Amino acid sequence: MKIKNLPENTLHRLVIYLNVLESMERKKIESISSEDLARRCGVNPAQLRKDLSYVGNLGTKGVGYSVKSLKFSLKKFLGRTEEWNLVLGGLSPLGEFLLNNRDIQKEGFYFMAAFDTREENIGKVINGVSIYNLDQISYVTKAIRVDMAIITSEDKPEEYLEAFLSQKIKAILNLTSTPLFTEDQDIKIENFSFPMALTKLSFFLKNSR
Amino acid sequence: MKIKNLPENTLHRLVIYLNVLESMERKKIESISSEDLARRCGVNPAQLRKDLSYVGNLGTKGVGYSVKSLKFSLKKFLGRTEEWNLVLGGLSPLGEFLLNNRDIQKEGFYFMAAFDTREENIGKVINGVSIYNLDQISYVTKAIRVDMAIITSEDKPEEYLEAFLSQKIKAILNLTSTPLFTEDQDIKIENFSFPMALTKLSFFLKNSR
DNA sequence: AAGTGTGAACTTTTTCACAGCT
DNA sequence: AGCTGTGAAAAAGTTCACACTT
Structure with missing residues (x-):
């Protein structure tokens, strides 16, 4: 969990994760592992976890991520809860x-x-x-x-x-x-x-x- | 001058160089140095020269680049001379x-x-x-x-x-x-x-x- | 048992700096 | 004298691998 400047490619991927999660939510998928989400986003699972670590501790060890709450965390982080x-x-x-x-x-x-x-x-x-x-x-x-x-x-x-x-x-x-x-x-x-x-x-x- | 696989970011920048050159051509600018073109493209001059080295030896030492011929080389390299x-x-x-x-x-x-x-x-x-x-x-x-x-x-x-x-x-x-x-x-x-x-x-x- | 979070190792990319051509 | 093209150095980014939590 850092507040330092995010690499441009990480920002790009975070935006992708957000949009893929929104599409998963529409399909009523409720939880997901980094491996599964990474495959859907065309990246390595370690990369996905590292990218998310800029945002916060968002998952549950041994379990994975809640689609809804991960989506919300990303949305907030990216300034998309504002108008x-x-x-x-x-x-x-x-x-x-x-x-x-x-x-x-x-x-x-x-x-x-x-x-x-x-x-x-x-x-x-x-x-x-x-x-x-x-x-x-x-x-x-x-x-x-x-x-x-x-x-x-x-x-x-x-x-x-x-x-x-x-x-x-x-x-x-x-x-x-x-x-x-x-x-x-x-x-x-x-x-x-x-x-x-x-x-x-x-x-x-x-x-x- | 390599034929190896181009980094994705280099491809992105080559596309930018091409478009900036086209805009310069419309403004009747005929020749340019890597320093000048790099500034117009928001990159470091060494980076620009390294990127162009994937395409070929396109400049003239001590002089710079011809806008028209650099534009054409990039267009060709990027597959944009085809339909x-x-x-x-x-x-x-x-x-x-x-x-x-x-x-x-x-x-x-x-x-x-x-x-x-x-x-x-x-x-x-x-x-x-x-x-x-x-x-x-x-x-x-x-x-x-x-x-x-x-x-x-x-x-x-x-x-x-x-x-x-x-x-x-x-x-x-x-x-x-x-x-x-x-x-x-x-x-x-x-x-x-x-x-x-x-x-x-x-x-x-x-x-x- | 399963899967996250993260230092450490590795890989890639960027920048420096200068030899070499015009 | 000036600016390119490029090895070498430095910086940045990615992947591995495992300690740790549930």
Whole structure:
């Protein structure tokens, strides 16, 4: 049980464990051993136990883990018992899809506002979320707490990033095809795009024939 | 210059380098040093050079790298000079979004068919792609080459996975909230979901206050 | 008897530092 | 003179193996 900084790969795996446990709970599985859960998560059982030891002493020796309570411990540890306020950067097709998507809200992530730079989009309301001009961002951040931003504008992703960082938003999910980085260790940027994910698969296929 | 198995993190970074180079090319930057590119990619310059050494001798000592030719070498190495045939598993909102999305095709990934299990969806055509019943998959794989599958059905993701594996599809992008795994080393599964990505951010925020 | 939690051993990855090419 | 490519050193991450608890 440590409070030190978690390796990035451990964080990644903890998120996987949480989601696999949620799927097991839906299947009414009540308890599980590290061996069994590890197999379902594609990892070594010792690795799973070591990862969980960052979170706490969660199991019972000689018995295993309760699915429900392990899931709750992970959820708490990962900050997922709280609710988080999001803003969207860029009313792209993907951005519009996300605003209309219920799954993200269901998990406790709420879009509070969206930003765009094209005059014709400003003032629109999509699924209850208003679209503002990016220059007006400070008015929005004055009025509401913003925890995270999702950038989906393929056009000028850096411009959105700058605007969000200027408002002291510290967590960014960048879904454009241009990966974004910052030196600042106080800020976390996650980069993902569909073509990037598919590229890992194309490399795999190319090398397995 | 090795042909050995590439570490997963190196693959991840190579994909980032490729995308950052493409963005630099759009900005008309013609050449770059490892130090400069590394900073734009959030890595150590030695790491960047070591990563690139898996691909080949790509730079010029005392000078640096040509953006255009480094980009091309990476593209080739990652299998992105080829075209790849996709199928979709599950006509979910995200699935429908992907079928309608031009960006994925533009990168050389082509949807050839989509599958669903709900009778009312079978026979529909979305953006030129026909929806088939999942039980009929073998007819489709007999007629066309399928390289990769994208699973977006939150309902029974495992069912789609099984069907795709039974058809010897070796590369899967799973976009549902249930991570999927297989023992089989011949098969590569990439797992991603928006809530999982946001969870990494929520952990970061929870621990930075 | 069974399965967790964890130091210790091992493996892999990252960073350093410099020889060598342009 | 400057920057790459890479062995060697350092750091980090993974797996083993077993003491310990139920």
